[in-house]
Amino acid sequence: MALRVAIVGAGGAVGSTLLMHMLKSSVLNPGDEIILLGRGTPESNGRLYATRMDLLDAFDEAAVRLTICASIEHLCTDIVVIAAGQTISKNRRTRRDLAHANLPLFERLAERFRKSAGCPLFLVVSNPVELAVAIFAAHLGPEKVIGIGAQQDSLRFARAIASQLGVHRSLVRASVLGEHGEAMVPMWSSVHLTVDDPESTSRLDALKARYERTNIKEEAAMTRKRLEELISTHQLAEAYELMEEIAPSTRIMVEPFITQSQIHSTPNATANATLEILSAAVVADGRRVHGQVQLSGQFHDIHGVCGIPLEVRLNGWLVSSQSQPTSAEIAELRASAGAIDAATKEWQR
Numbered sequence: 001m002a003l004r005v006a007i008v009g010a011g012g013a014v015g016s017t018l019l020m021h022m023l024k025s026s027v028l029n030p031g032d033e034i035i036l037l038g039r040g041t042p043e044s045n046g047r048l049y050a051t052r053m054d055l056l057d058a059f060d061e062a063a064v065r066l067t068i069c070a071s072i073e074h075l076c077t078d079i080v081v082i083a084a085g086q087t088i089s090k091n092r093r094t095r096r097d098l099a100h101a102n103l104p105l106f107e108r109l110a111e112r113f114r115k116s117a118g119c120p121l122f123l124v125v126s127n128p129v130e131l132a133v134a135i136f137a138a139h140l141g142p143e144k145v146i147g148i149g150a151q152q153d154s155l156r157f158a159r160a161i162a163s164q165l166g167v168h169r170s171l172v173r174a175s176v177l178g179e180h181g182e183a184m185v186p187m188w189s190s191v192h193l194t195v196d197d198p199e200s201t202s203r204l205d206a207l208k209a210r211y212e213r214t215n216i217k218e219e220a221a222m223t224r225k226r227l228e229e230l231i232s233t234h235q236l237a238e239a240y241e242l243m244e245e246i247a248p249s250t251r252i253m254v255e256p257f258i259t260q261s262q263i264h265s266t267p268n269a270t271a272n273a274t275l276e277i278l279s280a281a282v283v284a285d286g287r288r289v290h291g292q293v294q295l296s297g298q299f300h301d302i303h304g305v306c307g308i309p310l311e312v313r314l315n316g317w318l319v320s321s322q323s324q325p326t327s328a329e330i331a332e333l334r335a336s337a338g339a340i341d342a343a344t345k346e347w348q349r
């Protein structure tokens with residue numbers, strides 16, 4: 001049967017980049033369909049029609065149907081990607097600012113999807129991702145809702161480690177769980193190589209020994225001060241070079257700060273992380289991905305929204321069995337889930 005994927009916010013930076021990544025990937029087959037949704041205004045629809053034509057000109061050989069849908073209520077689809085909403089900007093600097101801007105949109109979308117046909121899998125890009133997951137899970141069922149932040153952070157962590165080892169990311173697996181924010185938990189216990197190469201393995205062991213016990217918050221605070229100076233004097237190359245001198249676990253917290261100072265989004269990295277989860281759901285081969293989900297005790301007795309390792313299918317997520325966190329990491333994850341719970345409750349008051 002043909003696969004149907006809807007993208008809400010298809011005209012935005014992440015939504016439109018995801019369209020391109022999907023059409024260039026092998027995850028969709030001829031006859032599959034991508035449905036573009038925007039705000040429903042004439043301006044937004046105009047942008048979607050133009051985006052569609054540009055994509056058809058580029059990727060018509062993929063033979064994937066591109067359609068535009070004005071009404072969520074009539075949508076019948078296997079996967080919905082939520083990439084609509086405000087993003088971090090000069091006027092919205094914190095996750096709290098973003099929460100206040102996007103809460104009404106999340107509630108409206110969740111309510112409208114609840115009334116729509118079918119029971120798709122929801123992949124949530126919009127931030128704060130934990131707030132969106134809490135709202136969507138309450139309306140649409142916890143097993144059907146996955147936030148993509150943890151996958152993006154895990155890919156960043158793997159790349160930061162790969163960069164220090166002098167190898168490509170394809171050789172490194174790593175998980176970042178908990179919050180897609182300050183309370184993220186980089187899981188050193190999860191870091192391993194996909195090749196049996198004694199030299200790289202001994203370099204990874206040395207890296208772990210050097211950085212495993214780094215106080216990320218302290219190092220991040222010190223690095224941010226230095227970055228502010230470098231960014232304010234337009235020394236961007238030096239700012240990115242500084243990333244090689246700090247722990248990979250700190251790097252993933254501070255590097256986005258440099259990127260966001262120059263471009264308003266991270267469309268390619270985010271589209272790639274989303275596509276990885278989407279592909280895992282379609283292929284359904286038990287591969288490990290990561291996502292923020294609403295838990296009721298399935299992972300180390302954590303309750304509430306938290307980033308965890310997942311196996312994903314079109315009919316929902318399961319906890320991945322490919323993860324053995326240490327007791328210290330489990331304690332950190334519980335603290336992260338507590339911080340997420342406190343923040344999401346406060347934002348909804």
Ligand SMILES: NC(=O)c1ccc[n+]([C@@H]2O[C@H](COP(=O)([O-])OP(=O)(O)OC[C@H]3O[C@@H](n4cnc5c(N)ncnc54)[C@H](O)[C@@H]3O)[C@@H](O)[C@H]2O)c1
Pocket residue numbers: 009010011012013014015038039044083084085086087088102105125126127128129148149152180264265266267270
């Ligand atoms: N997980 C991540 O790492 C990550 C990375 C980048 C962006 N994001 C989040 O994804 C979302 C989109 O980011 P972007 O960079 O594509 O932003 P963008 O500003 O380029 O696009 C936002 C899209 O949302 C639509 N939109 C905004 N308000 C809307 C509303 N009230 N109703 C319907 N549609 C609305 C806009 O029309 C636009 O198409 C943001 O919430 C952002 O914070 C997450």
